[in-house]
Amino acid sequence: MNLFDRVPDELFSVLASPNRVLYADALDVLYDAYRESLKIPEDTFYSMLRSKLEQQLADATFEGEDIDEEELRDISGRARFLIRKLYSKGWFEKERGEDFDEYITVPSYSSTLLEVFHQLRDNSPVRGYSYVFGTYSALKVAADSENIYDKMAAIYSAYDNTQALINVLQMVYHNIKHFFQLQIKMQEVNEVLTSHFDDFGQNVVEAYIRPLKIKDSVPKYRIPIQTILTSWIQDEKLLIELSNAALQDRRGSTLEECRQDLMGKVFWVKDRYDSIQHDYLDEIDRQVRRYTRATTQKLENLTNRDYSVRGNLNYLLSALGRNRHAAELVEQIQPAFQLYEQSFLSEKSLWYRKRPVKRVKTTSVLIEDTGLDAEAEIQAAELIRTEYNRSAVAACVEEWLGDRGICYSKDIGLLNDKSYIMSMLAVLTGRDSDAGYLVEELEGNFTENEYTIPQLRIVRKEKSK
Incomplete structure (x- = not known):
């Protein structure tokens, strides 16, 4: 569909005129009036324009505008002209109320654009969004409810929230690219620091990236979301009930169309996560x-690149800081700068890093190859591949866990070197995501048969459905 089939042809003309700044301010006042009350009397909008844009109206020239001499004479007339101009271009409509007063109504396309313009002017980062948690919360509440409509609505809510999350991630990615371009034009150190810590740190990291890592974490809620959706989509009876609820809610024209739509949205959400x-x-x-x-x-x-006095002084102080014996250098620059050497004691004051010594090439020492060492290495490698591989460690841990699915250091049985080595390998392999168990280190140590290991708690992972 053509854009101008939905919006008036001259809607954006006011933003391309010489007085575009004034019109943009007037649209922001219209947005404030729209947000403050349900019904907007034209006189109220007129009063808001006069009070908030008094100076701008007084300074405007209105060259090339179709303004009357009467309107141009004072601020009141200029405010009336703004109302007439915005109305003629389609930014709002008028209706007469039961009290015969004129009221302003804002069409949907205009309210959407006013919201976007206000966000661009405000430049405040989004705070407190929770698309991932909102998806999980809606699905969890619906799963505990017996109302089939709640489940159907939760699927559509999960789809909308996931789309919103993808949009936010795309916006963040491209916004980072935008900061790259801004940085290229910066030539001052303070300007770069302000952009990085204030603009990028607050508007990108704190507003979007930090919530994605902590509060609205995808890895935290991914499995529960997918589990609920999978259980619903695999229940044929429930799927038919969901399709009927979607048909009653006019989500589709036929039952089969609603069914396909629900399944498509469920699979899309699962694939996205x-x-x-x-x-x-x-x-x-x-x-x-x-x-x-x-x-x-x-x-x-x-x-x-700073060759000013500040840059030279910075370079000089850096050179003095790297030189342990800077007394002679300090004496040389005393006529220009009144600098004094200061020293202090620390825990490393009596220790100096050992300086590497250049190796001297000597006569090579020939080592007789008896063949025993090579054979021992082959045997050791074979032992590691067979007795201490991941499968052997997993089998050993399963033996410790038994039917209970949990064991502690005292249950391992440190009888020999092999059991001691297996306990250490279990701790290392337990950190892998594909391991079938979790290893938690508790406080204290456990000693048995002269073998000492940390107090461990090993738990078998639950297999996801």
């Missing part, structure tokens, strides 16, 4: 690291 970490979050992390490195390099270049 499988790929969102790799396709979006990891890529955003890489861009953040690249931007941080670029900022550091930019600061280093700007600092090293």
Whole structure:
């Protein structure tokens, strides 16, 4: 559909005129009036324009505008002209109420644009969004409810929230790219620091990336979301009931169309949560690291390129800081700067790093190869591949867990070197995501048969459905 089939042809003309700043301010006043009350009397909008844009109206020239001499004479007339101009271009409509007063009504396209313009002017980051938690919460509440409509609505809510999350991630990724372009134009150290810590730190990291890592974490809620959706989609009777509820809610024209729509949305949400970490979050992390490195390099270049008194003094102090015996250098610069050497004691004051000594090439020492060492290495490698591989460690841990699914250090049985080595390998392999068990280190140590290991708690993982 053509855009101008939905909006008036001259809607954006006021934003391309010489007085576009004044019109933009007037639209922001219209947005304030729209948000303050349900019904907007035209006189109220007129009073708000006069009070909030008094100075702008007085300074405006209105050259090339179709303003009357009467309207141009004072601020009241200019405010009336603004109302007439915005009305003629389609930013709002008028209706007469039962009290015969004129009221302003804002069409849907205009309210959407006013919201966008206000957000751009406000430039305040989004706070407190919770798309992932909102998806999980809606599905969890619906799963505990017997109302089939709640489950159907939760599926559509999960789809909408996931789409909103993808949009936020795309916006964050491209916003980081935007900060790269801004940084290229910066030539002052303070400007780069302000952009990095204030703009990027607050508007990107604190507003979006930090919630994705802590509060609205995808890895935290991914499995519960997918589990609930899978259980619903695999229940044929429930799926038919969901389709009937969607048909009654006019989500589709036929029962089969509603069924396909529900299944498509469920599979789409599940697929997105499988790929969102790799396709979006990891890529955003890489861009953040690249931007941080670029900022550091930019600061280093700007600092090293500063040949003013501040830059020279910085270079001089850095050279003095690297030189342990700077007394002679301090004496040389005393006529220019009144500098004094200061020293202090620390825990490393009596220790100096050992300086590497250049190796001297000597005559090679020939080692007779008896063949025993090579054979021993082959036997050791074979022993590691057979007795201490991952399968052997997993089998040993399963033996410790038994039917209970949990064991502690006292249950391992440190009888020989092999059991001691297996306990250490169990701790190392328990950190892998594909391991069938979790290893938790408790406080204290456990000693048996002269073998000492930390107090461990090993639990078998529950298999996901």
